[in-house]
Amino acid sequence: MSSAKGKHVEVASARNRLGATLQNLVDQKDDGPSDSEEVTHPVLPTPRSSNSNSASPKKSPSKANRKRKRKDDLGSLRSGQPQHTYVMKLFDRSVDLAQFNEETPLYPVCRAWIKNDPQSKEPLVAPPVQRSPSPSQDIKPGSDDEMDRFPDVYELPPPIKQEKSDIHVDHRVPVPTPQPQEHLDIHSTNEGAPPEQLLINHMARWKETRNRWQITGLKNEMRYADSMCILKQMYDRQCQK
Structure with missing residues (x-):
C-alpha cells in the first residue's frame, strides 16, 4: 500500500516538473522580461535524476540578442536619430x-x-555662413574703439520746439479748410444744383483737405529728424554685423 502511494506521489511530482519545464520554454519564446534584468532558468531534474543534485542554472539563449538590440538602441540615441x-x-x-x-x-x-514637412529628416539648423572680413571695418564688436565711435544711447534728443503762443495748437492737426463763401439769392428758383456738380465741388474740397493733412504730418516728423538719424545709424550698424 505504501509503495503504491509512493509511486503516485512520484508520478505527480514528475508531471509538475514537466509542466514547469514547458512553461519556461514558452516564456523563453515570448519577449520575456526587460533587457536590464538577467534572466536565468534552472534546469529541472527529470524523474530518473530526482535523487541527484539539481544542475547549475544556464542563461537564456535570447539574452545575447537582447543585449545586442539594447546596444543598437543606445547607439542610435547617442547619434541623435x-x-x-x-x-x-x-x-x-x-x-x-x-x-x-x-x-x-x-x-x-x-x-x-x-x-510643413514632418516626414523630412534633414537638419533644420543651417550651417553658419562664412563671411569674408571687410578690410575697411577693423573695429571688432565690443572693443573699446567701437564704444568710443558708437557710444551707448540711453535717450533720444527732444523734438524741435515750435513757437510759443497763448493758444494751444496741435501740430499734428492742420488748419481746417475754409468753407466757400456763397451768396444767398432769395429770388433763385427752388431747383438745386445737379448731382454731378455737387460731386465735383466735394471732391475738390476733400483733395485740398487731404493735402493739408499730409503736409502737416511731414512737418511734424521733421521735428524728430535728429532722433531718426540716430535710430537709422543703429539699424545700419546692426545689419552690417
Whole structure:
C-alpha cells in the first residue's frame, strides 16, 4: 500500500516538473522580461535524476540578442536619430516634435512648422555662413574703439520746439479748410444744383483737405529728424554685423 502511494506521489511530482519545464520554454519564446534584468532558468531534474543534485542554472539563449538590440538602441540615441515620431498639426501645418530635444530653441521648431514637412529628416539648423572680413571695418564688436565711435544711447534728443503762443495748437492737426463763401439769392428758383456738380465741388474740397493733412504730418516728423538719424545709424550698424 505504501509503495503504491509512493509511486503516485512520484508520478505527480514528475508531471509538475514537466509542466514547469514547458512553461519556461514558452516564456523563453515570448519577449520575456526587460533587457536590464538577467534572466536565468534552472534546469529541472527529470524523474530518473530526482535523487541527484539539481544542475547549475544556464542563461537564456535570447539574452545575447537582447543585449545586442539594447546596444543598437543606445547607439542610435547617442547619434541623435529619432526613434519615434510625434506629429503635431496646428493651423493646417504639421511638425514632427520628436526630432527636437528639451534644449532646442523655439525658432527651429517654428521654422520646421512653417516648412510643413514632418516626414523630412534633414537638419533644420543651417550651417553658419562664412563671411569674408571687410578690410575697411577693423573695429571688432565690443572693443573699446567701437564704444568710443558708437557710444551707448540711453535717450533720444527732444523734438524741435515750435513757437510759443497763448493758444494751444496741435501740430499734428492742420488748419481746417475754409468753407466757400456763397451768396444767398432769395429770388433763385427752388431747383438745386445737379448731382454731378455737387460731386465735383466735394471732391475738390476733400483733395485740398487731404493735402493739408499730409503736409502737416511731414512737418511734424521733421521735428524728430535728429532722433531718426540716430535710430537709422543703429539699424545700419546692426545689419552690417
